[in-house]
Amino acid sequence: MASACRRFVPLLKSVCRFSTINRLAAITSKNGITAYSSNVSACRKFGSTMPRIQKETVKLTFLLGDGSRQLVDAKVGDNLLDVITENEIDLDGFGACEGTLACSTCHLIFKQEDYKKLPETPTDEELDMLDLAYGLTDTSRLGCQVIVSKEMENWEITVPGGVADARDV
Amino acid sequence: MAGYQKSLCSSLRRLWPRNYSTTIRQPHIAIVGSGPAGFYTAQQILKLHPTAEVDVYEKLPVPFGLVRFGVAPDHPEVKNVISTFTKTALNERFHFLGNVSVGSDLDVEELKKAYTAVVLDLDGVLSARSFVGWYNGLPNKADLKPNLDTDVAVVLGQGNVAIDVARILLTPVDILRKTDITQYALEALSKSRIKRVCLIGRRGPLQVAFTTAELREMTRLEGCRPVLDKNDFLGLEDLAKMVPQRRRRLTQLLLNTALEKPSQKDAARWQASSKEWMLKFLRSPKEILPDEQSNKVRGINFTINKLVVLRSVGYKSVGLKGIEFDSRKSVIPSNTGQVKNQPGVYCSGWVKRGPVGVIASTMTDAFETGKQIVDDLASGVLTVSPDHTGRHRIVPYLKNKDIETVSFEEWNKINEHEISVGNELNKPREKLTDIAKMLQIAKQ
Numbered sequence: 001m002a003s004a005c006r007r008f009v010p011l012l013k014s015v016c017r018f019s020t021i022n023r024l025a026a027i028t029s030k031n032g033i034t035a036y037s038s039n040v041s042a043c044r045k046f047g048s049t050m051p052r053i054q055k056e057t058v059k060l061t062f063l064l065g066d067g068s069r070q071l072v073d074a075k076v077g078d079n080l081l082d083v084i085t086e087n088e089i090d091l092d093g094f095g096a097c098e099g100t101l102a103c104s105t106c107h108l109i110f111k112q113e114d115y116k117k118l119p120e121t122p123t124d125e126e127l128d129m130l131d132l133a134y135g136l137t138d139t140s141r142l143g144c145q146v147i148v149s150k151e152m153e154n155w156e157i158t159v160p161g162g163v164a165d166a167r168d169v
Numbered sequence: 170m171a172g173y174q175k176s177l178c179s180s181l182r183r184l185w186p187r188n189y190s191t192t193i194r195q196p197h198i199a200i201v202g203s204g205p206a207g208f209y210t211a212q213q214i215l216k217l218h219p220t221a222e223v224d225v226y227e228k229l230p231v232p233f234g235l236v237r238f239g240v241a242p243d244h245p246e247v248k249n250v251i252s253t254f255t256k257t258a259l260n261e262r263f264h265f266l267g268n269v270s271v272g273s274d275l276d277v278e279e280l281k282k283a284y285t286a287v288v289l290d291l292d293g294v295l296s297a298r299s300f301v302g303w304y305n306g307l308p309n310k311a312d313l314k315p316n317l318d319t320d321v322a323v324v325l326g327q328g329n330v331a332i333d334v335a336r337i338l339l340t341p342v343d344i345l346r347k348t349d350i351t352q353y354a355l356e357a358l359s360k361s362r363i364k365r366v367c368l369i370g371r372r373g374p375l376q377v378a379f380t381t382a383e384l385r386e387m388t389r390l391e392g393c394r395p396v397l398d399k400n401d402f403l404g405l406e407d408l409a410k411m412v413p414q415r416r417r418r419l420t421q422l423l424l425n426t427a428l429e430k431p432s433q434k435d436a437a438r439w440q441a442s443s444k445e446w447m448l449k450f451l452r453s454p455k456e457i458l459p460d461e462q463s464n465k466v467r468g469i470n471f472t473i474n475k476l477v478v479l480r481s482v483g484y485k486s487v488g489l490k491g492i493e494f495d496s497r498k499s500v501i502p503s504n505t506g507q508v509k510n511q512p513g514v515y516c517s518g519w520v521k522r523g524p525v526g527v528i529a530s531t532m533t534d535a536f537e538t539g540k541q542i543v544d545d546l547a548s549g550v551l552t553v554s555p556d557h558t559g560r561h562r563i564v565p566y567l568k569n570k571d572i573e574t575v576s577f578e579e580w581n582k583i584n585e586h587e588i589s590v591g592n593e594l595n596k597p598r599e600k601l602t603d604i605a606k607m608l609q610i611a612k613q
Contacts, residue, residue, distance in 0.1 A: 092216070093209065093532045096253060100246035105529050128382035131415055134533060 058153040062089060065161010076150055080143035080157070081106045091159060099144035101125050104133035106143035109158040115139035117151060135160045196221045196285040196546055197559030201271045201489075203227035204234025205528055206518030206535045207290035208254040213539025215260050218546060222262045224284075224560045226275075229308065230267040230575040230607040231583060232258075236528075237600075238307045241333040242348035243340060245597065250528060258577045264560055267575030268608065272489050274572050275563065281513060283562040285553050286542050289489065289501060289508070289516040290535070300334055304354040306600035308607075311353070317361035325454055327370035328378035332387060335366040339393045339444050349591065349598040365396075366446045373450050374401055374423055375412060381419040387446060388426050394439035396447040397427035498523055506538030513551060515542055579611035586610050 057073040060083065064070060072087040074080075081095045084106075097103040107130070110118070118141070122130065126145050130136060198214055200207045203225050211223045231237065233251055240247045257263060269275055280287045302310030322338055324331045337345070342359045370377060377384075388395055402424055409420040431439060493509060495502055500523050501516045508514040517538035518531060545551045556562070567574060583601060591598040601607045 092213065092536060093253070093529075096250045096528060096532065097246050098249040098252070100249060102244065102246035102249070103529055105532065124385065125382065127418060128380065128385060131381055131418055132529065134529065136414075 056150065058148060058150060058155075060148070060152060061154070061156045063156060063158045064089070064091070065159060074148045074152070076148050078148050080108060080146045080148065083148060084143060084159075089159075094159075095144065101129060101142070101144070104129045104131075104142065107133040107136075107160055108141055108143045108146070109135075109137050109160055110139045110141060111156065112139055114152075114155050114157075115141075118146065119149065133160075194553040194555070194557070196551070196553045197283070197557050198223050198286045198288065198542060199280045199284040199559065199563075200225045200288045200290050201277075201280070202234060202290040202518060203232040203265065203267070204290065204518060205236055205250060205254075205531050206521075207234070207288075208232075208257055209532045209535030210288055210290055210517050210539045210542075211263060212253075212257045213536045214542055215257065215262055217540060217543040220262075221285075221543075221546070222264070222559055224264045224266055224563075226269045226271050226280075227265065227267045228270045230580070230604060230611055231601075232265060232267065232577070232580055238302060238305045239330075240305075241301075241337060242305065242350035243336070243345060245348065247528065263577075265575070265577040265580065266560060266564070267580060267611075268604075269567060269572060269574055274567065274570065277489055277491050277514070279566065280563070282556060284559055285513065285546070285551050285557045287514050288506075288538060288542070289492065289514065289520055290518045290538075301330060304337055304350055304358075306351040306354075306602040308602050308604050311351070311602040315357070317357055317363055319362060320364050322363050322366045324366060324368045326378075327368050327448065329380060329383050331368050332379045332383045335368060335446050336383075336387060336390065338363050338366050339390060339446060341391055344391065347596055349596055349600065351600055351602060352594065364444050366444075367449055368446065369449045369452050369454070371451070371453050374405060374427075374448070375408060375416075375420060377419070377423065377448070379419075381422055384419065384422055384426075388422075388435075390446075392442050393444040393446060394442040395426055396445045397423075398447075399427060401448075401450055402427040506534075506541045507545070573608070573612070575608070575611045582613060583607055583610050 056076040058076060060072055060074045062070045062072065062084065070087070070089050072083060072089070074083040074087075078086070079099065081099050084091065084094060093105050096105040099106070115138075122141060122145065126142050129142060130140055133140060133142075196218070198221055200211055200223060207225055207227075211225055214221055214223055225232075227234075233254060236248055236250060236254075258265060271277065271280065277287060277289075299310050299313055300315060301307075303313040303315060317338075322335075324334050337350075337358070338361065342355065345355060345358065387393075405420075406424060406428075409417070409424055412420050430436075492501055492511065492514070494500075499520075501520050502509045503516050503521055506515045506517055506521060508516055515538050517535045521538070522530075522534060542551070546553075564574060587598045587600055601610070
């Protein structure tokens with residue numbers, strides 16, 4: 001059952017993403033920036049040739065285990081695992097299960113005040129995995145479960161350096 | 170940063186081609202075992218060192234060790250790490266040499282002559298866990314033919330493997346049908362009469378070794394109810410608050426399942442269930458009583474434990490000739506991966522820390538060993554000799570002994586074959602379990 005839920009996560013994610021895109025498409029066409037005839041947009045909605053719609057982005061800073069900082073543009077609606085993958089932040093072994101809630105390698109730590117602002121509290125399934133995370137804190141989340149929102153502008157998020165820590169202590 | 174490293178590496182390679190190099194020689198590293206630890210160690214060495222070549226030896230013609238043969242078929246998400254491993258394998262400095270059994274085909278001594286460093290990345294072998302090997306298609310376990318024509322199955326142990334076994338025995342076959350479980354196991358399970366699976370632990374409810382995720386999955390298993398004896402859990406509520414943080418939610422879920430009134434939905438579901446699983450604590454098997462008339466087990470005598478016993482049933486790593494092995498802990502004694510009294514020999518995986526932990530801990534551990542090797546290359550602890558030509562020296566040696574190695578490209582042929590057979594059966598893959606057949610397809 002739980003594994004069935006886990007299998008649905010990517011599906012849910014794609015549904016979320018799709019609806020975001022649609023919503024944005026509606027907004028842009030209202031502004032008159034994009035103008036498709038309804039037929040064309042209906043065809044293109046599902047096609048891979050759909051023109052890229054500029055998604056809203058926010059600036060996020062990731063504090064990495066080696067002490068470096070990475071400033072990225074994160075698309076609203078993406079999850080943080082996607083953000084890290086798409087921005088090609090070089091983290092060994094990050095997101096080993098590819099966002100299916102079957103590991104704890106996309107562990108991220110938020111500032112106390114930011115953590116409180118996250119719209120959703122972690123599910124039992126996420127907490128089950130977090131239990132196994134290296135260096136777990138009270139403000140830890142799995143990156144694959146946190147969706148970027150506009151409220152996250154200029155947030156700083158720590159990527160616990162499991163490897164560096166284990167060795168450098 | 171990574172891009173910079175890559176370009177630096179390629180310009181280094183251009184500046185000092187192997188043939189003309191006199192001062193800078195390319196280190197060759199051998200990794201024994203192609204499970205997660207082996208692949209993560211390789212990944213780290215390839216990343217941190219610009220020229221080192223990594224040769225991974227595997228006993229079977231197929232890679233990925235316990236990801237292929239240990240991870241339960243109904244947990245396909247866990248197997249997603251294979252795509253990271255495959256990416257590592259595409260690196261031109263990575264070479265897979267399947268079908269080579271280090272220890273019998275080839276001694277560690279022989280590897281030490283050909284390599285700057287040898288890493289023993291053994292994830293452990295299936296010992297008491299034949300059943301897992303059987304349903305996952307481990308070649309030497311394919312003929313196990315477990316007896317499922319009975320009501321009750323007893324699993325000795327309360328770890329994740331024990332839970333996997335229980336779940337596979339109790340999950341409706343139609344769910345398993347869509348996984349990469351072997352076809353013969355599916356057939357046998359569809360005829361199974363098992364209604365109750367009993368997991369026996371030597372210690373108490375506060376010491377169970379499975380993880381919260383696996384327990385939660387059991388409480389939600391379709392057509393199956395948990396049967397927990399309240400008496401085993403009463404009075405533990407206060408103690409539960411004192412367990413280490415990591416175990417707190419696990420203990421809480423266990424106590425809730427045993428003591429709390431189930432939700433209406435769960436209650437209805439459990440009522441309608443025809444199968445059940447149970448946990449029994451503080452018992453050690455004393456003797457197994459055979460049935461004289463048949464090949465079956467008539468019963469098991471248990472002793473009730475008064476003392477805490479610290480060893481649990483689980484996977485065991487095995488030793489290798491010439492390498493010191495602590496058989497009590499099932500590990501090779503080492504210091505950040507460097508094997509004691511064995512310069513140039515390293516270890517990672519379960520043979521380093523013991524057979525515990527999920528894939529993330531194996532990963533961290535393997536990275537540590539990989540980093541140690543690169544550090545030792547930089548500091549001169551490891552020196553590259555002209556004899557260290559790696560597989561260029563070992564492959565001819567194996568050819569002499571009539572042993573053919575399987576490359577990663579050849580594994581890809583096996584992979585494609587398994588996926589296409591699986592397609593016809595509406596499952597992600599149908600594993601080959603016969604080594605001769607694997608070799609035949611690899612060499613086509």
